[in-house]
Amino acid sequence: MTRPLTRRQLLERAALGGAALTLPGFLAACGGGGDGGDAGGDELAAVLRFANWPLYIDIDEETKKRPTLDEFTRRTGVAVDYFEEINDNAEYFAKVQGPLSQGRGIDRDIFVFTDNSRFPGLLIDEGWVQKLDKELIPNISNLIEAQASPPFDPEREYSLPWQSGMTGIAWNEELTGPVTSIEQLFEDAKLKGKVSMLMEQADSVGLVMLANGDDPAEVSDETYDRAIDRVQAAVDSGQVVRFTGNDFAQPLTQGELAACVAWSGDMIQLLADNPKLKWGVPKDGGMIWTDNMFIPTGGSVPTASTYMNYVYEPPVAAKIAAYVNYVPPVQGAKEELLKIDPEIANNTLIIPDDELLAQLHQYDSAALANDEHISKWQTVLGQ
Amino acid sequence: MGNFLHRHRRLTPYLLLAPGVAWLAVFFLVPLAFLGYQSLQSGTFPNYEFTWEFANFTEAISDYREQLFRSFLYAGIATVVSLLLAYPLVYWIAFRAGPWRNLFLLFIVAPFFVTYLIRTLAWLNILADEGPVVGALRGLHLLGPNEGLLYTTLAVVAGITYNFFPFMALPLYVSLEQIDARLLEAAKDLYASPVRAFLKVTLPLSAPGIVAGTLLTFIPAAGDFINAELLGTPKQQMIGNVIQAKFLESLDYPTAASLSFVLMAAILVALLVYARAVGSERLTG
Numbered sequence: 001m002t003r004p005l006t007r008r009q010l011l012e013r014a015a016l017g018g019a020a021l022t023l024p025g026f027l028a029a030c031g032g033g034g035d036g037g038d039a040g041g042d043e044l045a046a047v048l049r050f051a052n053w054p055l056y057i058d059i060d061e062e063t064k065k066r067p068t069l070d071e072f073t074r075r076t077g078v079a080v081d082y083f084e085e086i087n088d089n090a091e092y093f094a095k096v097q098g099p100l101s102q103g104r105g106i107d108r109d110i111f112v113f114t115d116n117s118r119f120p121g122l123l124i125d126e127g128w129v130q131k132l133d134k135e136l137i138p139n140i141s142n143l144i145e146a147q148a149s150p151p152f153d154p155e156r157e158y159s160l161p162w163q164s165g166m167t168g169i170a171w172n173e174e175l176t177g178p179v180t181s182i183e184q185l186f187e188d189a190k191l192k193g194k195v196s197m198l199m200e201q202a203d204s205v206g207l208v209m210l211a212n213g214d215d216p217a218e219v220s221d222e223t224y225d226r227a228i229d230r231v232q233a234a235v236d237s238g239q240v241v242r243f244t245g246n247d248f249a250q251p252l253t254q255g256e257l258a259a260c261v262a263w264s265g266d267m268i269q270l271l272a273d274n275p276k277l278k279w280g281v282p283k284d285g286g287m288i289w290t291d292n293m294f295i296p297t298g299g300s301v302p303t304a305s306t307y308m309n310y311v312y313e314p315p316v317a318a319k320i321a322a323y324v325n326y327v328p329p330v331q332g333a334k335e336e337l338l339k340i341d342p343e344i345a346n347n348t349l350i351i352p353d354d355e356l357l358a359q360l361h362q363y364d365s366a367a368l369a370n371d372e373h374i375s376k377w378q379t380v381l382g383q
Numbered sequence: 384m385g386n387f388l389h390r391h392r393r394l395t396p397y398l399l400l401a402p403g404v405a406w407l408a409v410f411f412l413v414p415l416a417f418l419g420y421q422s423l424q425s426g427t428f429p430n431y432e433f434t435w436e437f438a439n440f441t442e443a444i445s446d447y448r449e450q451l452f453r454s455f456l457y458a459g460i461a462t463v464v465s466l467l468l469a470y471p472l473v474y475w476i477a478f479r480a481g482p483w484r485n486l487f488l489l490f491i492v493a494p495f496f497v498t499y500l501i502r503t504l505a506w507l508n509i510l511a512d513e514g515p516v517v518g519a520l521r522g523l524h525l526l527g528p529n530e531g532l533l534y535t536t537l538a539v540v541a542g543i544t545y546n547f548f549p550f551m552a553l554p555l556y557v558s559l560e561q562i563d564a565r566l567l568e569a570a571k572d573l574y575a576s577p578v579r580a581f582l583k584v585t586l587p588l589s590a591p592g593i594v595a596g597t598l599l600t601f602i603p604a605a606g607d608f609i610n611a612e613l614l615g616t617p618k619q620q621m622i623g624n625v626i627q628a629k630f631l632e633s634l635d636y637p638t639a640a641s642l643s644f645v646l647m648a649a650i651l652v653a654l655l656v657y658a659r660a661v662g663s664e665r666l667t668g
Contacts, residue, residue, distance in 0.1 A: 090631035101429045126429065241534045241616045254511050256533050371427070374633050382617030383450070383628040 045300040047079045048072075048307050051092075051111040053291070054084040056163070058323035068319050072310050078303055083108070088245065089117040096296065100128040105298015110307065112162050116202035116289035118368040120159060121152040129158050129294040136305040139312035142331045146357065147290060151365040159292040160308050161329035163265075163321070166349070166360060167203040167287035170262035170270075170279040172252055179259040181282050182211035186234040194258035196242040196251070197231070201377040202363035203287055204231065204243070204261055210285040210361060219367035224376075232380050243381050252277065264349045268325040279349070281359050288360040290329065325350055422640035431637060439641040447625050447642060451649065454621040457536075457611075458604035461543040465551040465600050466593065468544075473552050474585075477559040491552050499546065503613050506542050507533065510614070539619045542610035550599035558592025559585070594661055602650055622646055 058068050069080045086092045093113070096106045100123075113119045123129045134140060143160065153159045171179040175194065179185055185195055197204040205227045206216040212230070214223035234240040242248075242257075246266045251257040253274055267279040295304045310316060314332030321328040322341045327350060337345035348356050367373060422439055424431040444451070476487045494502055510516055510532040520526040532538055562585060570580035608623030622642065629639035 088631075094631050097429065122428075235617055243617065247613075250507060251511075251533070254513055256512050256531060371633065371635075378625075378628050378632065380617065381628070382620030383625045 042302055044076065044078055044306060045109070045303040046077075047081055048110070048303050049081045049083070049108045049299070050307070051083045051085050051108045052162070053086045053112065056084070056112075056291075056324055056326075057082070058320050068311070068316050071316070072307060075310070076306060078306070080307075086112060089114050089119055093117075093119050093122075097128075100297055101126070103297060106296055107298070108296055109299035109304040110293050111296055112291045112293055114289055114291050115150060115152060115365060116200050116206075116287070116363055116368070118365075118374075120150075120292055120294070121365055121369055123294060123296075124153060124158050128297055130297065130299065130301050131157050132160065132295065132308065133301050133305040136302060137309040137312065139309045142312045142314060142317075144329050144331050147329045150290070150292075150362070153292075159294050160312070162291040162293050162311075163324060163326035164288055164290040164329060165326050166264040166281065166352070167198065167207065167261060167289065168264065168279055168281040169207075169259060170248070170252060170267055170277060171259040172255060172257070173276045173278055175255055175258035178278065178280070180280060181284060182208055182230075185259055185261075186230065186239055191258050192237075192239050193241055194256065195234070195240045196244050196248050196257050196260040197240055198248075198261045198263070199243040199245060199381065201373065202289065202368060203263075205377065206287040206361065206363045207261060207282060207285075210287075211282065213284075216287065216361050216363045219364040219370075219373075221372075224367065224370075224373055228376055228380055235380060265324070265326040268347070268349055281356065285359045285361055288327075288362060321350060327352060418640045418643060421636050422644050424637045424640075428634035428636070436637060439637050440645065443638055443641045443645055447622060450620055450622045450625050451645070453619070454605050454607075454623070454646070455649070455653070457540050457543055457619075457621060458601050458607075460540050461547060461604050462551070462597055462601045464540075464544050465548050466555075466597065469548060469552040469555055469596065470593075473556040473559055477556055477562075478564075488553075488556065491549050494545075495549060499609065502546060503542055503609050506538065506545070506614055510538050510541075533614065534616045536615075536619055538614040539610050542614045543604050543607055546607070546610065547600045547604050550603070551596040554595035554599060555589065555592040558589045558595075562588045590661070594657075597657070598654070601653070605650055606646060 057066055059065070060067055066080075066082060069082060073079050092111070096108075096111070099106050113123065137160070140156070140160070143156070147161045147164070148156065150156075150159075169179050169182075169185060176188070176190055179188070179191070185191065202216075205224070208227040208230050209216040209219070209223055212223070212226055214226065231240070242251075244260070246263065248257060248260045248262055249266060249270055252260055252262070253270065262279060264279065267277070270277050271279060293304075293308060295301055311320065312330055314330055314336045317328045317330035317333040318336030318340060321333055322337060322344050325344070334345050334351045337351065344350055352360070420433060421431070423433060423436050425434045425436040425439075426432050472491075476484055480487050508514055512531045512533070517526060517532055520532075521528060521530075526532075566584050566588070567580055570584050575583065606623050608621055608627055611619050611621045611624050626639050626642050626646070629635045629642065633639075
C-alpha cells in the first residue's frame with residue numbers, strides 16, 4: 001500500500017500545474033492508500049463518500065458510469081462512493097441527526113442540503129459540519145457573485161453550492177392560457193380545484209409574498225401572516241387542492257392539475273416531452289434556491305475540499321449542468337457549455353440571463369427556522 | 384442440558400418463552416418506553432429535556448382532534464367496506480371455487496407482491512380524470528364533466544380500503560374454510576332456509592375471522608398516512624400525516640411522540656369497546 005498524499009504534497013503538485021496531475025507518478029503516490037474511513041488530518045482518503053439527490057450528476061447513458069466522478073478518480077486516485085440517498089431534506093436530516101448529535105460521523109464526506117429548508121443553518125449552529133479547507137479550493141474564485149454570501153453562511157466557511165433551481169408557475173396549455181401571477185393562480189375561476197403548490201414553505205409562501213409586494217428575504221410575522229392567510233383562503237375556497245413535492249409532474253401532464261407552483265429543473269424534461277406544458281417566473285418575481293455541499297462530522301475535510309475544488313472548474317461544472325439541467329453556481333460554466341451543448345447554454349432555465357436573475361429572490365433563512373411559522377404552515381397543509 | 388431441564392422442569396415453559404419475550408422487550412417495550420420518555424420532554428431541537436411535560440398530551444389532543452377523528456372515521460369506513468366486499472368473495476372461494484381456491488387466494492394476495500407506495504400510486508392512474516373510472520361515471524352522468532375523483536375523501540378511503548383488503552379477506556377465508564359442511568347440511572335437513580342457515584350457522588362460525596379481519600384492517604388503517612398524502616388534499620390529512628410532519632418538518636419530537644401515544648391509546652380504547660361488544664372469547668377465536 002502506498003502512502004497517501006498529504007495536503008502539502010497535493011498543493012505543491014497542484015502548483016506545478018494541471019498537467020502534473022495526470023503524471024503516472026502522481027497517481028502512484030496517491031492511489032490505493034488508506035481505507036476510506038473517518039480520515040481526519042491532512043491526508044487524502046482513498047475514497048470520497050458523497051451523498052446526493054437522485055439524477056443530480058452526469059451519467060453516461062450507455063456505460064451507466066459517471067464521467068466527472070471517474071475523471072476525479074483518474075486525476076487524484078481517490079475513488080468515489082456516490083450515494084443517491086437524499087429524497088427529501090427533512091427525511092435525510094432525520095436519518096443523520098442521531099449520530100451527528102452524538103458527535104459521531106455518518107460515513108459520508110459530503111452531503112447536500114437545500115437552503116430553502118432550515119437545515120443548512122441548523123447544521124452550522126449545532127456544529128455538525130466541518131469548515132472547508134479553502135487552501136485546497138482555489139477555484140472558489142469561480143463562485144458566482146449571487147452565491148458568495150448566503151445568510152446562513154456569510155463567509156462560505158462551511159458550504160459551497162452544488163446547483164440552484166428556480167421556483168415559478170407551470171401550466172397546462174390545453175386547460176388554460178398563460179398563468180403569470182399568484183393572483184391569477186388563486187382567483188381565476190377556470191383553474192378552480194386544479195391548482196397545486198409546493199410543500200416547502202420557502203417556495204410557496206415566498207411567491208405569495210412577492211405577489212403581496214413583500215420581500216421574502218426579510219420576513220416579518222406580519223408579512224408571513226399576510227401570505228399564509230392568502231394561501232389558506234385559496235385552500236378553503238377549493239381553488240388550491242394539493243401541496244406536492246415533485247409529484248406535480250404526472251397530474252399536470254394528465255390534466256388533473258391545470259397550473260401549479262413548480263421547480264424549473266423538473267420542468268425542463270417535462271417541457272421537452274410535452275409541448276403543451278409551460279413554465280414561467282410570475283410577473284411579481286420568482287424564488288431561487290440552492291443545494292449546498294457540506295462536510296459532516298467525521299468526513300475527510302481534505303478529500304471533500306479537493307473534490308469541491310474539482311467541481312468548481314468550469315469545464316466540470318458545465319458537464320454536470322448539461323446533464324442535470326439545473327443552474328450551475330460556477331462562473332465560466334456558460335462559456336464551457338456553449339462548446340459542448342449550445343442549446344442548453346442558451347436555455348435561460350439553466351443559465352438564467354441577468355434579466356431573469358433580477359426577478360429571482362431568496363427566502364429569509366432565519367425565518368425558515370421560526371417554529372411558529374413552521375407550525376402555521378403545517379396548519380395550512382392540514383397537518 | 385437435557386439433565387438440567389429434567390431437574391428444573393418448572394423452568395421449561397419460561398425458557399421456551401424467553402426468545403419471544405426478549406424480542407418483545409427489545410423491539411417493542413424499549414422503543415415504547417423511549418417514546419414515552421420523549422413525549423414528556425420540552426425544549427427546542429436538539430436540546431429537549433425531560434420535564435414531565437403532560438401539557439404535550441392535552442395540546443396534542445386539542446390541536447389535532449380533527450385529524451384524530453378523521454383517522455378513525457376513515458379507518459372505520461374502510462373496515463366496514465372491506466368486510467362487506469370480502470365476505471361474499473371469500474365465501475364463494477371457500478365454498479364454491481373448488482380446485483381453483485388457491486388461485487383465487489393468490490389473486491387476493493397478488494397486489495402484495497408490489498410495494499405499498501407503488502400500489503397507492505397506481506390509484507393516481509385508476510382515478511385519473513382521463514382514466515376508466517371517471518370516464519365511466521361521467522358517461523353515466525354520475526359525475527359532471529368537470530368533476531373528478533382524485534384528491535377527494537372518496538379517493539383516500541378507497542385507497543385505504545384497497546390497501547388493507549387482504550388483511551380482512553385472509554382471516555375471513557381461514558374461518559369460513561374451516562366450517563364443517565355437514566353442519567350446513569344438518570341445518571338444511573332441519574328445514575332451515577338458506578338465509579336462516581347462514582345467519583344461525585355460517586355467520587357465527589365465521590365470527591372469529593370477522594373479528595380478526597376487523598382488527599387487522601382497522602388498526603393499521605387508523606395510523607395510515609400514505610393514502611391521505613398521495614390521494615388527498617389538506618382537507619383529508621390524517622393523524623399519521625401530522626405525526627410525520629411533527630417529526631420531520633417541525634423537529635418537534637415531544638409532540639410527535641405524544642400524538643403517537645394518543646393514537647395508540649385511542650386504538651386500545653376502541654379495541655376494548657369492540658371486545659366488550661362482541662365478547663372477548665371471539666377476539667382469540
